[in-house]
Amino acid sequence: MNFTTNEQLVLASASPRRKELLSMLGVPFTIVTSNVEETSVEALTVEDYVEGVALLKTRDIAAKCPDKCIIGADTIVVFNDQILHKPTSHEEAVAHLKQLRGNRHMVMTAVAIVLADGTEHTIVEKTSVLFKEVSDEMIEAYVQTKDPFDKAGGYGIQTSGALLVDKIEGDYNNVVGLPIASLVQKLLTLQLLKLHV
Numbered sequence: 075m076n077f078t079t080n081e082q083l084v085l086a087s088a089s090p091r092r093k094e095l096l097s098m099l100g101v102p103f104t105i106v107t108s109n110v111e112e113t114s115v116e117a118l119t120v121e122d123y124v125e126g127v128a129l130l131k132t133r134d135i136a137a138k139c140p141d142k143c144i145i146g147a148d149t150i151v152v153f154n155d156q157i158l159h160k161p162t163s164h165e166e167a168v169a170h171l172k173q174l175r176g177n178r179h180m181v182m183t184a185v186a187i188v189l190a191d192g193t194e195h196t197i198v199e200k201t202s203v204l205f206k207e208v209s210d211e212m213i214e215a216y217v218q219t220k221d222p223f224d225k226a227g228g229y230g231i232q233t234s235g236a237l238l239v240d241k242i243e244g245d246y247n248n249v250v251g252l253p254i255a256s257l258v259q260k261l262l263t264l265q266l267l268k269l270h271v
Contacts (some may be wrong), residue, residue, distance in 0.1 A: 076270040077101050081190070081263075086135035086146035091232060095252040096145070099267070108134040108146065118205060120157055124150045125196050128184035135186040143266060144188045149251045151227025153179040158227040167217045170228035171238065176207040179227070181249045185257050187264070197260055199253035201244030203231075208238050 079130060083103035085096055107132040115130055117123035132146030151158045153173055161167035181202055187195045221235060222228035229235035231242075231249045245253045261267035 075100075075185065078268050078270060079259075079266060081143040081266050082141070083230045084135060084139050084142050084144045086131050086144050089147075091249055091250050092147060093250045093251045095247055095254045098152050098254060099258065101267070106122075106139060108132075110134045112148070117124050120152050120155065121155065121184075121198055122152065122250075124148050124182045124184040125186070125198055128186040128196065129194065132186035132188045132194075139230070140192045143190055145185065145257070146188075147183055147185045147252055149181065149248075151179055152180055153177065153227075160224060160226055161222055164217055165230045165244070167222040168213055171205075171213045171222070172210075174227065174229075174238075175213070176205060178202055178204045181227070181244075183248050183251060185260075187260065187266075189264075189266075195264065197246055197253070197256050199245055199248040199256050201242055201246070201248045202243065203241040203242045203249060203270045205238050206240045212238070220257065 077099045085103050085105045086108050088107040110130050112127045115123055117126050117128040119266045127148040127205055128146050132144050136144045158170045161170055182198060182200050184196060184198045221230055221233050229238055231239060247254050
């Protein structure tokens, strides 16, 4: 597929996974990373929280890059209405994965788009993930790879964390960190992206 854009696109994320997914469009973009305090967002629901964090990151970069179209995102893992953040210790990573073991959880990614004129748009994508009933040894071995520490919920579905997953319902790329199909539809609807056939 051949996409073009007249916008100067900026990805407000340091995630190599989001960079890779956005690169699928074949249009130029730059990366400017935000270092906002995510925990400063207060919300009544987990959906409002993830949307709030995505907007916080995107607005931060929009202020630094005027006249450009900023795309930012945030991904969370939700189990029993609780957000499982990126683990900060070996013990926390093990605890996250033991909670998820044999259970279903929700991965939510919010994508925020701030246009050059300051107009804001958001989408929130949800994917249901079911974990296998894996052993303590499997969890311990995975945590020892150090893979969990930069990932919401303590696992990556695109790495060896996939070995913990039984099945998913929804967009796989959403679990990776960017629901690229929904984002493309939004960019086409907003006429920020054009498809050439």
